Amino acid sequence: MPANRPRPPRRPHARAAAALAAGLALAALTPQAAEGGPPSPRAADSGRQEDGGSDKNGSKKDSSEKDGSGAAVRVNQIGYLTGAAKVAAVVSAAPKPVGWRLRIHGSGAVVASGRTRVYGHDRASGDHVHHADFSRHRTPGRYVLEADGAGRSVPFSVRDRTLYPALARDAMGYFYFHRMGTPVEARHLQHPAHAHDALHPGDASVPCYRRWCGKQRLDVRGAWADAGDFGVYPVNHALAAWTLLNLHERDPRALPDGSLAIPERSNGRPDILDETAYGSRFVPGMLPREGLASHKVHNHAWSGFPPESVAAENAMKRSxxxxxxxxxxxxxxTTAHLSRVLAPHDPRRAAALWRTAEDAWSRAEARPDTDYTGAVKDAEGGGDYEDRGNSDDRYAAAAELYLTGHRRADPSTAAYRTAVTGSRHYREITRRFSWARTATTGTLSLLAARNDLPAADRDRMTRRLRAEADRILAVLGKEGYPVPLAGDRKYPWGSNSAVVNRILLLGTAHDLTGDRRYLRGAHRAMDYLMGTNALRLSYITGYGEHSETDLHDRWAWGRFPGAPFPRGWLAGGPNNTLVNDKATPKDRPAAKSYAGPRTAPGAWSSKENAVNWNAPLVWAAAFLDRTTGELTGTGRRD
Ligand SMILES: [Ca+2]
Ligand SMILES: [Ca+2]
Structure with missing residues (x-):
């Protein structure tokens, strides 16, 4: 790696997530700052973060009140369904309600008006917030919202048709963009300039680090680059793949054949399965001839940011x-789940995946206590993905094997069923699920796929899901901005992934109960991601007038000068749990602990992106699309 490249942190994403999952005292961690430093980082509290909100003491008048820019009026920058809750957040120091007006964009005609409700001090952001509720206005059109002393919002829509018709597809584009082991072609990309030769075709034959598997070589070609780096990690991939496959199991019509720009778009199989099957090709290859699977494959040193070229990246030593x-x-x-959904489309591959799943299960059962910890000697250039608990991983695996075995009427099914029902995780559902805390995915699969568990058990799972969804709504309803993260706690690394995962839980709760409170709550959480937040920033690239444009992605950032950043990628989000870069501010309230514009190379603590973060964005977008009719009066699609 050239000496003048900034050296990334030691494994930020995995370290933080594992620590959170394990409930460790994060203060005890010793983040390592990057060496060298990113090119021309802007001061953390410059630019965007000053264009809205009072300062942390609440004493400074909002800049928009002075310049009339409207930065203080925050809305979903795309818009609202006619029947959805429509609540703008207005940053105003006024102690009493102020007047608001909804105007037609263009003519300026007032179509609704009222007075704000004073929310007061928002702990997560430090902002003094008012709410302007215009839910009763249901006429489709383009509008701006204006509040006394705070200016006007950006223009937005009220729609009686789907709000985000392309978001699920755009967010799936993240996965094609990150394919490794195959050329990424201009005709399948949002921006042809992003085309490139195959990254890491050499993954067809990788050695084991320090020969832990002897002279064998593993074939792990065919994967998605994981989190803006070039590593492949089965534990993190498993959550991303699960999320996409769960979407398919809940909604088999989502992202069908022909819907995505991918090489497999006209093969008669749903494109969401094609993309997930491609990204999962490497998974069986993680198993050596005998024993446990490799925990991860990555370079021996961190790649440049960005790498000089495909050839330079492919020349990196890798094990x-x-x-x-x-x-x-x-x-x-992953192989059991993929086998189940591929069975109707590709019985041969489904059978091979099933054999791999059973083989992997047996190997894990034979050596149940090999954790991947900091004590393992490995190379520097990838995420840690440390996880000291695997009873949850065992339960999640048993659930997929049981469901697939049941579908295949396989004689081994009874044993997997016992492993499910005998687990202490049986029926577990928590909003804090993650790649390291996996039991919830097993339970959600039990609620998604046909099985022969007692109806009473399934009812208990649904009640638990409902209770968890109620907790999510309670948190969201108490915050100044519509975010399902409690403002009296720190925001974790990848806080936006917690938001989309909670939309997934709300969506599933809505599907299983028909309760529209969960649907409305899911839209409110999306309002947060789309700009009703402390930074007036849409965290989804290309969505909204003020949307994120530079994420910490080694390949997308800087390699393609002049080409726009791809649309539909989710930024990690504000994080004040563990900040070990130079661009993410350390002295701001939780919801403002986010790096400023054009800081991507040095902003991994808040601008990272990841397969397991974009997958629930796909899920959320597809869910909101499918349920549009419920909030527009045209009924359910299905
Ligand atoms: Ca297809
Ligand atoms: Ca675990």
Whole structure:
């Protein structure tokens, strides 16, 4: 790696997530700052973060009140369904309600008006917030919202048709963009300039680090680059793949054949399955001839930001790191799940995946206590993905094996069923699920796929899901901005992924109960991501007048000068739990702990992106699309 490249942190994403999952005292971690430093980082509290909101003491008048820019009036920058809750957040120091007016964009005609409700001090942001509720206005059109002393919002729509017709597709584009092992072609990309030769075709034959598997070489070609780097990690991939496959199981009509720009778009199989099957090709290859699966494959050193060229990146030394039980259960659950959904379309591959799943399960069961910890000797150039608990991984794997075995009427099904019902995680559902805390995905699969569990057990799972969804709504309803994260706590690394995962739980709760409070709550959480937030920033690239444009992605950022950043990528989001870069501010309230514009190379703590973050964005977009009719009066699609 050229010496003048900034050296990334030691494994930020994995370290933080694992620590959160394990409930460790994060203060005890010792983040390592990047060496060298990013090119021309802007001061953390410059630019965007000053264009809205009072300062942290609440004493400074909002800049928009002075210049009339409207930065203080925050809306969903795309818009609202006619029957959805429509609540703008207005940053105003006024102690009493102020007047608001909804105007037609263009003519300026007032179509609704009222007075704000004073929310007051928002702990997460430090802002003094008012709410302007214009839910009763249901006439489709383009509008701006204006509040006394705070200016006007950006223009937005009220729609009786789907709000985000292309978002699920755009967000799926993240996965094609990150394919490795195959050329990424101009005709399938949003911007042809992003086309490039195959990254890491050499993954067809990778050695084991320090020969932990002898002289064997593993074939792990065919994967998605994981989180703006070039590593492949079965434990993290498992969550991303699960999320996309769960979307398909809940809504088989989502992202059908022909819907995505991918090479497999006209093969008669749903494109969401094609993309997930491509990204999961490497998974069986993580198993050596015997024993546990490699925990991860990555370079021996961090790549440049960005790499000089495809050839330079492909020349990086790269190995399969030592094995773990968790990775082996991850291989089992991903292959079992994929086998189940591919069975109607590709019985041969489904059968091969099923054999791999059973093999991986047996290997993990034979060596149940090989955790991947900081003590494992491995190379520097990838995420850690440390996980000291695998009873959850075992349960999640057993659930997928049981469901697939049941579908196949396989004689081994009874044993997997017992592993499910006998687990202490049986029926577990928590909003804090993650790649390291996986039991919830197993339970949600039990609620998605046909099985022979007692109806009473399924009822209990649904009640738990409902209770968890109620907690999510309670948190969202108490915050100044519509975010399902409690403002009296720190925001975690990848806080926006927690938001989309909670939309997934709300969506599933809505599907199973028909309760529209969960649907409305899911829209409110999307309002937060789309600009009703402390930074007046849409965290989804290309969506909204003020949307994120530079994420911490080694390949997308800087390699393609002049080409726009791809649309539909989710930024990690504000994070004040563990900040170990130079661009993310450290002295701001939780909801403003986010790096400013054009800081991507040094902003991994808040601008990272990841397969397991964009997958629930796909899920959320497809869910909101499918349920549009419920909030526009045209009924359910299905
Ligand atoms: Ca297809
Ligand atoms: Ca675990």
């Amino acid at each position: 399969a790191m030592p094995p773990s039980t968790n990775a082996t259960y991850a291989v089992a659950r």
